[in-house]
Amino acid sequence: MLIRTEGIVLRSTPYGEADLIVSFITRDEGLVQGFAKSPRKVRSRFGAALEPLTCVRLGLMGKESSSLLRVTQADIIESFHRLRDDLPTLVSLGPLVDLVRTLLHEREPHPRKYELLVAGFRAMEQNIPSRPVILMCLIIKFLWMCGYGPRVSACGRCGAAFSGDFAYFFPEYGSVLCQSCRITGAGRALRIGQETVRFFGEARSRTFTELLGYLPAEEVLREARKLIDGHGAHMCGGRCRPGLEIPAVAASPSEPWN
Ligand SMILES: [Zn+2]
Structure with a gap:
């Protein structure tokens, strides 16, 4: 089965001498784990396309039920290299990447959440002084969209x-x-x-x-x-779930807040 979609690289982990295991958030397949053969070799056809935060047009090959797909194509749509090259920004994006990996499911389409992330990265890249505020707004909207606001x-x-x-x-x-x-x-x-x-x-x-x-x-x-x-x-940390399972205590709703 060949899947064509677009996605953002969330994590790239070296595997063996020259291969990579790459985690993507994609428009049509949600979270995807991809195996990329030899992208770390000089003159690899992937170039810089599998660097974290890069938005790419993807070709993925594998069985329907497979949790690890073979990356056959990765062409850069937007590199977002100005986010990746600025260490404080890259570090500040870590919690958002963790949330995406925690709250979304593998092989489930999330087009609106994907579009939100692309719009957020674009805004952060274009407006350097406001990056922290933009990132915070992005996280808030993402949480609401996932039902965890x-x-x-x-x-x-x-x-x-x-x-x-x-x-x-x-x-x-x-x-x-x-x-x-x-x-x-x-x-x-x-x-x-x-x-x-x-x-x-x-x-x-x-x-x-x-x-x-x-x-x-x-x-x-x-x-x-x-x-x-x-x-x-x-x-x-997986300690907070929708539905707010709060232990029962004697409550008086008319009590003031502070
Ligand atoms: Zn109360």
């Missing part, structure tokens, strides 16, 4: 809507909890102000492009980044 506007246990000046977000549960629902052993909480709560509301309802035009104050960005870092780390 952080719950910020209401308590994840009793559903009480946010009120007051501050909310307390628990990465362990992927949600804020009101005062009544906070429990011992719920893990570390992140305190966020009402402007940050509002920002996450905007982030959910706006498109990625619209969100880039909505730049909140530095304090809000700082809180939002912390929340996303904590939330993303727990996602990748």
Whole structure:
């Protein structure tokens, strides 16, 4: 079976003396593991096409059920080399790559998520000073698209809507909890102000492009980044699941938030 699609290289791992195992997010097949024969040899037909973050037109060969496909073609569509060549940017993209590899499934089409990532990388490449903000917006939109967005506007246990000046977000549960629902052993909480709560509301309802035009104050960005870092780390640790399995405690939804 020959598959033709396009994808972004997430990871390239050397195998043997000259081969590579390459992890892709593709438009039509979701996550794909590919085996590339001899791309590390001088004058390989793959050239630089299998470098991390490169967007490529792909040819993949293998059985329908196979989890490792042979890479037969990889032609560069966009190299995104300015992201890869800047070490701080490359490092900052690590958590997003981890989320993509954790939240998506192999051999399942994800065209909208794929398009979001391409648009995000393009925006980051073109706007160097705003890269951290763009990356944060990209991660937020990706999480929502996958159904794992952080719950910020209401308590994840009793559903009480946010009120007051501050909310307390628990990465362990992927949600804020009101005062009544906070429990011992719920893990570390992140305190966020009402402007940050509002920002996450905007982030959910706006498109990625619209969100880039909505730049909140530095304090809000700082809180939002912390929340996303904590939330993303727990996602990748597999400790946070949709449905918010929060242990039962005596709750009083009418209690104030702070
Ligand atoms: Zn509650």
